[in-house]
Amino acid sequence: METSSFIHPAIGFLALAAVLPFLRGKWWNWLLPAPAVLAVFAVFTMTPGDHLTLNWLGQTLLLGRVDKLSLVFAQVFAVMSVAGMLYAMHVKDRGQHIAAALYVSGGFGCVFAGDYLTLFVFWELMSIGSTFLVLLNRTRESVLAGFRYFLYHTAGGLLLLAGLLIRYKALGTWEFTPMAPGSAHLYEWLILAGFCVNAAVVPLHAWLPDAYPRGTVTGSVFMCAYTTKTAVYVLARGFAGWEILAAAGTVMAVYGVLYACIENNARRILSYHIVSQVGYMVAGIGVGTAMTLNGAVAHAYAHILYKGLLFMGTGCLLYAAGTAKLDKLGGLAARLPWVMVLYMVAALSISGMPVFNGFISKTMTITGAAEAHQTLVALGLEIAAVGTFISVGIKLPYFAFWGGKPTDNDRVLAPIPWNMYAGMSVLAVLCILQGVAPSILYAYLPFEVEHPYVPWSVWHVLQSLLLLGFSGLAFYLLRKVITPHEGLNLDVDIAYRAVGTGALRFVCRPLAFLDDRWTEAYRTGGLRGLMGIALGSVWFDRRAIDGVVDGSARTVRGIGGLGARTQNGSLQDYLGLAAFFALCVFGLVWYLG
Amino acid sequence: MNGLGAFLERQRELRGAWLKALYGVLAVLVLLNLFVGPHEPHFGLDAYPGFWALFGLVVGVLMVVIMKRVVQPVIVRREDHYGDI
Incomplete structure (x- = not known):
C-alpha cells in the first residue's frame, strides 16, 4: 500500500511569523532557518497527489496539489529559503523576518494551490509580505x-481576481488547469495580465527595478527569488504554448539587458537582469515544447540560486560600504576578496559560463527554441546573453571591485557577519555542483522529452566560450564608454506615475476649491450666527447640562485619542490594520458561513 | 587584508600578462572553431567558423555604444527627477 505524505512547507514559516514577536532573549535568531530546513525536508518526503482539501463556503479548496511541476519549484523555493534565512540571521529587526516568512509562505502556498481561490489568497499574502x-x-x-x-501589485491582483471571478461565472469551477492556447476569452486575458504583472513582463515590469533596489539588504534577496518565479510557475501551468509569451519573453530578455547596460546602481542592474532572465523563462513557456518548458523550469531553478547569490553579493557591498552605486565604489577587490569571489560564481552562472549552472539551463531554452524553429526567439536570447555577460558578468564587478582605481584603503567598511558568508556559500556550492553535474537538476524536470538535452558537448562549450570571450573583449575595448554615471534612466513607470499624480490632482483640486469656499462662507455667515446661538446655549449649558455631558465627553475624548493614535499617517500601520480587519471579517464570514 | 586579498592585489601588477593571456585564449578558441562546428546550425550563418566570436564582439560593441552614447543621453534625468529621494 502506498503511503501518502504531505507537510505544507508554508506552515513552518507561518508559525515563525506568529511566534517571532513574543520570543524573549538573544537566541531567537537561531530559529530563523528552522522552517526553511523543515520545508526542505517536507519537499523531499512528500508524495505526488492531491492533499489538504478544505471546504469553505460550499467550495472545495485544494491546498496541496503535488506533481512534478509544483515539486521542482517548491524544492528550489525551499533551498533558497535556507540560504536566505542564513543570510538574514544577523538582522535584529524582527519585522523584516516576519515579512520575509509571510512572503515565503505565500510563495509555497501559490505553488501548491490547486484552485484559483487558494492561489489568489497566497498571491496577495506574497504581495503584502514583500511590500513590508x-x-x-x-x-x-x-x-x-x-x-x-503595493499599489501596482494590488492593481495586478485585481486583474487576476476579476479574471477568476468571470471564469467561475463562465465555467463554474475554480480549478487551476491549463488554458488552451489561442482561445481568446476575456477572463483568460485578465488572468494572464495578472500573472504578467508579477512576472514583470515588459511593459508591466517597471515596479521591479523601482522597488527591488530599495528593499532591505536581506529583503531584496528574498524578493528576487519568489515573486517573479511564482509567476513563471503559474504561467508554465496555465499558459504553456501561448505564442504571445514567446514574443513577450524575447522582448523582456533584450529590454532588461539594454537598461542594465546603462544603470549605475548595482542592485538596479540586477533588477533589470531579473526582467531579462525571466524573459528566457517566459519565452520558453511561450514556445511550449517539452524541451523549452523544461528549459524554462531549469532556468527558473538555476536563476533563483545565482540571482539570490548576486543580490547577496551586492547586499554585502551595500552593507559594508553603505552604497551600491558603482560610481561611488571601486578598488575593493583586495578588501572584500571573498565577496568578490562568491559574487563572481553567481556572475559567471548568470552569464552561462561552462562549469556554472546558467550554462546548463540557458542553453537548453535557446536550443529548444531553435529546434522548434523559433529563430527570432533564439536570436534574441543570444543577444541577451551577450548583454548579460557584459553588464552583470564584467561591468558590475569591474566597477565595484576595481574600476581602474587604486585599492581603496581609506573607506571604512562595516565588517560582514559570518552568516552572510554562510548563506552565499550554500548558493555558490549549488551553482557549481549543478553546472558540473547537470543531472542533479535535470532529474527533477517535469516534462518528458524524447532526446534528453546534453549541455556538455564540445560544441556547446566552445560556442559559449567564444560568445562570452568576445563579448568580454567588447567590454575591454569600450570600458571607458560604459563607465557608469549617476542619473535616473526614464522607464515606462513615467506613465503610471503620471496617472497617479493626475488622479491625485483630479481629486485634490476640486476638494481644495470646495474647502476654500466653505471656509469663506463659514467665516462670513456661519460664524456670526453661531456666536449668537453659542451665547444663549452657554447659559443653559452651565446651569443644566454640564453634569451630564462631562461624563460622556471624557468617553468621547478617549475614543478620539485611540482613533488619533491609529491614524498616525504611516502606511505600514494602515496596511497592518487593513490586513488585521480583513482577517477579522474573513474569520467572521467563515464562522457564520 | 587576508591571503586572498593580497593575492588579488599582486595580480593587479600583472595586468599586462593577464591581458596577453586573454588574447591568447581568444585566438585558441577561434582556431578550435575551424575544426569544431555545430551539428545543426540554428541560424545558417553560424555554420561558418568565427560566427559566434564576431557575434559576441559586434553585438557587444553595438549595444554599449548605442545605449551609452545614443539612448542614455535622451532618457537620463537627475537622480531626484521624481522628487522621491
Missing part, C-alpha cells in the same frame, strides 16, 4: 517605493 520588505528599509525613498509597489 521594501517599507522596512525605513528611508523616505523606500517607503515611497513600497507604496508604489
